[in-house]
Amino acid sequence: MLHPLSVCGTIGPMSTSPGAPALGIRATARREVTARIRAEGRRQLASEGAAGLSLRAIARELGMVSSAVYRYVPSRDALLTELILESYSALADVAEAANASVPDQDDLEARWRAVWRAIRGWAFAHPHDYALLYGSPVPGYRAPQDTVAPASRVTGSFAALLVPLATAGGSVPVPVAVPESLSASLESTRAFVGEGVPDDLLLRGLMAWAGMFGAISFELFGQYEGAFADRDTYFDYVIDQWFVLLGGPPA
Amino acid sequence: MLHPLSVCGTIGPMSTSPGAPALGIRATARREVTARIRAEGRRQLASEGAAGLSLRAIARELGMVSSAVYRYVPSRDALLTELILESYSALADVAEAANASVPDQDDLEARWRAVWRAIRGWAFAHPHDYALLYGSPVPGYRAPQDTVAPASRVTGSFAALLVPLATAGGSVPVPVAVPESLSASLESTRAFVGEGVPDDLLLRGLMAWAGMFGAISFELFGQYEGAFADRDTYFDYVIDQWFVLLGGPPA
DNA sequence: TGTACATCAGTGAACGCGCGTTCACTGATGTAC
DNA sequence: TGTACATCAGTGAACGCGCGTTCACTGATGTAC
Numbered sequence: 001m002l003h004p005l006s007v008c009g010t011i012g013p014m015s016t017s018p019g020a021p022a023l024g025i026r027a028t029a030r031r032e033v034t035a036r037i038r039a040e041g042r043r044q045l046a047s048e049g050a051a052g053l054s055l056r057a058i059a060r061e062l063g064m065v066s067s068a069v070y071r072y073v074p075s076r077d078a079l080l081t082e083l084i085l086e087s088y089s090a091l092a093d094v095a096e097a098a099n100a101s102v103p104d105q106d107d108l109e110a111r112w113r114a115v116w117r118a119i120r121g122w123a124f125a126h127p128h129d130y131a132l133l134y135g136s137p138v139p140g141y142r143a144p145q146d147t148v149a150p151a152s153r154v155t156g157s158f159a160a161l162l163v164p165l166a167t168a169g170g171s172v173p174v175p176v177a178v179p180e181s182l183s184a185s186l187e188s189t190r191a192f193v194g195e196g197v198p199d200d201l202l203l204r205g206l207m208a209w210a211g212m213f214g215a216i217s218f219e220l221f222g223q224y225e226g227a228f229a230d231r232d233t234y235f236d237y238v239i240d241q242w243f244v245l246l247g248g249p250p251a
Numbered sequence: 252m253l254h255p256l257s258v259c260g261t262i263g264p265m266s267t268s269p270g271a272p273a274l275g276i277r278a279t280a281r282r283e284v285t286a287r288i289r290a291e292g293r294r295q296l297a298s299e300g301a302a303g304l305s306l307r308a309i310a311r312e313l314g315m316v317s318s319a320v321y322r323y324v325p326s327r328d329a330l331l332t333e334l335i336l337e338s339y340s341a342l343a344d345v346a347e348a349a350n351a352s353v354p355d356q357d358d359l360e361a362r363w364r365a366v367w368r369a370i371r372g373w374a375f376a377h378p379h380d381y382a383l384l385y386g387s388p389v390p391g392y393r394a395p396q397d398t399v400a401p402a403s404r405v406t407g408s409f410a411a412l413l414v415p416l417a418t419a420g421g422s423v424p425v426p427v428a429v430p431e432s433l434s435a436s437l438e439s440t441r442a443f444v445g446e447g448v449p450d451d452l453l454l455r456g457l458m459a460w461a462g463m464f465g466a467i468s469f470e471l472f473g474q475y476e477g478a479f480a481d482r483d484t485y486f487d488y489v490i491d492q493w494f495v496l497l498g499g500p501p502a
Numbered sequence: 503t504g505t506a507c508a509t510c511a512g513t514g515a516a517c518g519c520g521c522g523t524t525c526a527c528t529g530a531t532g533t534a535c
Numbered sequence: 536t537g538t539a540c541a542t543c544a545g546t547g548a549a550c551g552c553g554c555g556t557t558c559a560c561t562g563a564t565g566t567a568c
Contacts, residue, residue, distance in 0.1 A: 026531060026543080033544085049390040051302060056521060067524075068545050076522065135387025137472060139300040148476075173425045176492045185480035206478065207466070207489055211458060213474075214465020221388060223464075225399075227457065229436035238458055241427045245496065277510080277564060284511085307554060318557075319512045327555065 034072050036062055041079055042086070049128045050138045053080055081144055087129040088150035094122045095157035108164055109243050115158050116212055116239045123216050130220060134213055152192070155209065162205050162246075163194045169247040175200045201247065208242045285323050287313055292330055293337070300379045301389045304331055332395055338380040339401035345373045346408035359415055360494050366409050367463055367490045374467050381471060385464055403443070406460065413456050413497075414445045420498040426451045452498065459493045 040058045055076050059066040073079045098118030102110045123130040132138065133151070178199045186202060193202060215238050218224045219231060228234050291309045306327050310317040324330045349369030353361045374381040383389065384402070429450045437453060444453060466489050469475045470482060479485050 024532070029544085049387075051390045054521065055523090064544095065546055066522085067547080070523075071544055131387035134468075134474065135472070136300075136382035139302045143473075151474075174495055176488070176495055179484050179488060181481050182479070182484045182488055185484075186478075189478045203485075203488065204492070206475075206485075207462060207492060210465040210469045210474075210489075211462035212465075214461035214463075214468065215458070217385075217465065217468065218461045221386070222394075223385065223402075223461075224457075227437075227440045228433070230432050233430050233433045233436075234454075234457075237427070237430060237433055237454065238461075241455070241458060244425055244427055275565070280511085305554065306556090315511095316513055317555085318514080321556075322511055 030072070033062075037069060037072050038079075038083065038086070041083055045083055045132065046126060046128050050080060050132050050141070053083075055079070077141060080138070080141060081146065084132060084143065084147060085150050087126070087133055088147065088154060090126075090129075091119065091122050091133065092150065092153035092157060094118045095154060099157060099160075108161060108168060109240075109248055112158070112161055112243050112248065113236070113239050115161070117236075119154075119212075120216050120219075120235055123220055127220055130216070134217060135221070156192070158209070159193045159205065162197050162201060165246055165248060166197045166201055169249045171198070172200045172204055172247045173245065178203060204246055208246060211242060212238070281323070284313075288320060288323050289330075289334065289337070292334055296334055296383065297377060297379050301331060301383050301392070304334075306330070328392060331389075331392060332397065335383055335394065335398060336401050338377070338384055339398065339405060341377075341380075342370065342373050342384065343401065343404035343408060345369045346405060350408060350411075359412060359419060360491075360499055363409070363412055363494050363499065364487070364490050366412070368487075370405075370463075371467050371470075371486055374471055378471055381467070385468060386472070407443070409460070410444045410456065413448050413452060416497055416499060417448045417452055420500045422449070423451045423455055423498045424496065429454060455497055459497060462493065463489070 037058055040061050041053055044053050044057060053076065055069045055073065056066045059069045062069075095115050095118050098114040099111050102114050104110065123134075137143070182203070183199045186199065189202060189206070190197070193205070197205070215235065219235070224231075288309055291312050292304055295304050295308060304327065306320045306324065307317045310320045346366050346369050349365040350362050353365050355361065374385075388394070433454070434450045437450065440453060440457070441448070444456070448456075466486065470486070475482075
C-alpha cells in the first residue's frame with residue numbers, strides 16, 4: 001500500500017553517488033522501483049518461502065497494478081533466479097567477511113570457526129533463503145546454470161582453508177585408505193581446492209562440508225528437535241571436532 | 252480415468268484374508284477406494300513433490316468427482332500427513348530389514364553399511380518422499396506431533412548400533428573434550444540410545460547422523476554436482492570413514 | 503422372507519480464492535530538430 | 536527556446552488456469568423388524 005514513487009524525491013536523487021554519470025529522473029525512478037520489487041520479493045521469500053513468491057503480491061504490496069511489475073521483471077521465475085543469486089552472494093560475502101575478520105590469519109582454527117559460525121548465523125537469520133539454497137529443490141523450478149558460480153563461492157570460502165591445513169597440520173588423523181577409482185574421479189575437486197591437498201584430506205573435507213551443512217539443516221529443519229538443548233554449544237563442538245578431524249593443528 | 256469400483260469384484264473380496272471377520276461389499280469397496288486414493292497421492296508425491304499433491308487431481312485420475320474424495324479423506328493436509336507417516340515407516344522398514352539381513356549380527360561394520368546403503372537407496376528410489384522427510388519444510392504445512400514417533404524409528408535403526416559399538420569398539424578415536432553444559436543437555440538422547448554410551452561417542456553419533464544425511468541430501472539435491480564422478484564408491488567410503496570415526500572395531 | 507427405513511458413495515454445481523501473463527490504452531517524461 | 540515525436544511507466548480489464556471445500560441431491564447397499 002505504498003505508491004512506488006511516493007518517497008522517490010527524498011531517496012532517489014539524493015542517493016546518486018557523486019562522480020557517477022548523472023542519471024535522469026526516469027532512470028533513477030527505475031532503479032528505485034526495481035530495488036523495491038526485489039526487496040519485497042526478498043521479504044516474501046523470507047516470510048513464506050519460494051512457493052510464496054508472487055508477482056501479484058509484490059505489486060499489491062507496492063501499490064501498483066500487477067501488470068506493471070512486468071516493466072521491471074520478465075517473469076516470476078526470472079525474479080526467483082535473481083533472488084537466489086543474491087542469496088548465494090550474500091552468504092558468500094558473510095563467510096568471506098568472517099574469514100577476513102580474524103586478526104591472525106595464521107590461526108586456522110579461528111578462521112574455521114569464524115566461517116562456520118557465520119554461515120550458521122546467516123542460515124538462522126534467513127531460514128527460507130537457506131532452504132532455497134541448501135534444502136529440497138523448488139518444485140517446478142529449474143535452477144539455471146548461473147547459480148553454479150555463486151554457489152561455489154560459498155564452498156570456496158572454507159575450501160580455501162584446506163591448503164593451509166595441509167601444509168600446517170601434518171596429516172589427517174585416523175586416515176582411511178582411498179579407493180583408486182574414487183581418487184581418480186576427484187580431479188575437478190582437486191582443481192577447485194588447489195594444489196597440495198592429499199586425497200584423504202580432500203575427501204574428509206567433502207565430508208566436513210556435508211557434515212556441517214547437514215548439521216545446520218537438521219537444526220533448522222527440526223530433525224534435532226529434542227535431541228539436545230544447548231544448540232550453540234553443540235554447534236561449536238561440531239565445528240571444533242571437524243577441525244580436529246581435518247588434522248588442524250592444536251591452538 | 253478409471254472407475255473406482257471397476258476392478259473391485261476381482262481384487263476386493265479375493266484379498267480378504269481368511270480368518271478375518273468377513274467384510275461386507277461396502278466395507279471392501281471402501282478399503283479398495285481408500286487404498287487407491289492413497290496410492291495415487293503417493294504417485295503424485297513421488298512425481299511432483301508435496302506441492303503437487305492435489306485432491307482434485309487424485310479424483311480426476313481415479314475417475315471420480317472431486318467432492319467424492321472427501322468421503323475418504325477429511326482434507327488435503329490430513330492426507331499429506333498420512334502419506335508422510337507412511338514414508339517414515341517405509342524408510343524405517345527398509346533400514347531395519349537391512350540391519351536384520353546381515354547374517355552375522357556381531358559384524359557391526361556390515362550392519363552399519365547395510366543400514367546406510369539401504370537408507371541412501373531408498374532416498375534415491377523415492378527422492379520426493381525423502382525431500383519431504385529430510386528436506387526443507389513444506390510451506391504452509393505444519394507437521395503434527397504424530398510424525399515424531401515414526402521419524403525416530405528411522406533414527407533408532409542406526410542409533411541401536413551405538414551401544415554395541417561402545418562395548419565392542421573401545422573408544423572413539425581422536426576424542427574431543429565435551430563441554431559440561433553440552434553433556435548435561437544430552438539426557439533425552441542418552442535415554443533414546445540406551446545405557447553405556449559415553450558422551451563423546453554419543454555426540455559423534457549425532458555428527459555421523461547429520462553427516463550421513465547431509466551427504467545423501469547433498470547428492471540428491473545437487474550440491475555435489477561435478478565434485479566427483481564415482482558416487483557409489485564415494486558414499487561407501489563415507490560410510491566406512493564414519494564407522495572408523497565412531498570407534499568401530501576393524502573387520 | 504419381505505418390507506420400511508437408514509446409511510452412505512458418488513454427483514454436479516457452486517463459492518471464493520489466487521496465480522502468471524497479455525494487451526490495448528493513457529499520459530507523463532525525455533529527445534531531436 | 537519551442538515544438539513534434541518517441542519512449543516508456545503505469546492502468547484496467549481480461550484470459551485461462553487450478554485449487555480446497557461445501558452442499559443439496561440421487562440412488563444403491565445394508566439393516567431392523
